[in-house]
Amino acid sequence: MANAYKVLGQLASTTSAVALYTCPSSTEAVISTIVIANRAAASKTFTIILRPNDEALADKHYLAKDVTVGASDTTALTLGITMDATDKLYVSASDTNVSFSAFGSEITA
Numbered sequence: 001m002a003n004a005y006k007v008l009g010q011l012a013s014t015t016s017a018v019a020l021y022t023c024p025s026s027t028e029a030v031i032s033t034i035v036i037a038n039r040a041a042a043s044k045t046f047t048i049i050l051r052p053n054d055e056a057l058a059d060k061h062y063l064a065k066d067v068t069v070g071a072s073d074t075t076a077l078t079l080g081i082t083m084d085a086t087d088k089l090y091v092s093a094s095d096t097n098v099s100f101s102a103f104g105s106e107i108t109a
Contacts (some may be wrong), residue, residue, distance in 0.1 A: 001107050001108065001109055003105045003106070003107055004108070006103075006105070006106070008020075008104050008106070009089070010100065012097075013046070013092060013095075013096060013098045013099065014092070014093075015094065017091070017092045018090060018091060018092065019088045019089065020089050020090065021089045021102050022054075022086070023085050023087045024106070025085045025086065026108060026109065027085055028083065029104060029107065030081065030107070031103070031104040032078060032103055032104045033076055033104070034076070034079065034091075034100065034101070034102050034103075035074060035076045035100070035101045035103075036069050036074065036091075036098060036100055037073075037098065037100075038069040038070065038071065038072060038073050038097065038098050039072070039097040040071065040072070040095055040098075041071050042071050043069065044094045045093065045094040046064065046075075046091065046092070046098055047064060047066060047067070047092045048062070048064040048077075049062055049063065049089070049090040050081060050090075051087065051088050052084065052087045053084075054086055063081070069098070081104075089102065
């Protein structure tokens with residue numbers, strides 16, 4: 001199995017849930033760290049959702065819900081999230097001045 005260590009996804013948030021990363025077919029992934037940067041001069045909140053096989057959203061999928069990140073501050077979460085093919089990681093924020101980056105590895109046969 002081959003490992004590729006890389007930036008798995010980056011985006012400047014919208015206020016609705018958007019897929020930050022989708023695990024490709026025939027691949028497994030480990031998201032080691034997610035960085036949330038608040039570019040605004042006021043506190044904002046963020047939400048992170050993991051949906052295995054892109055299941056319909058349910059309470060069990062929330063990894064973080066409306067967590068505050070301070071004004072002009074950054075939060076780094078080291079989680080070790082494991083994903084299988086077609087699993088999706090969604091993010092959203094209370095404002096479009098919040099950026100997300102996911103770092104980790106993709107594992108292929």
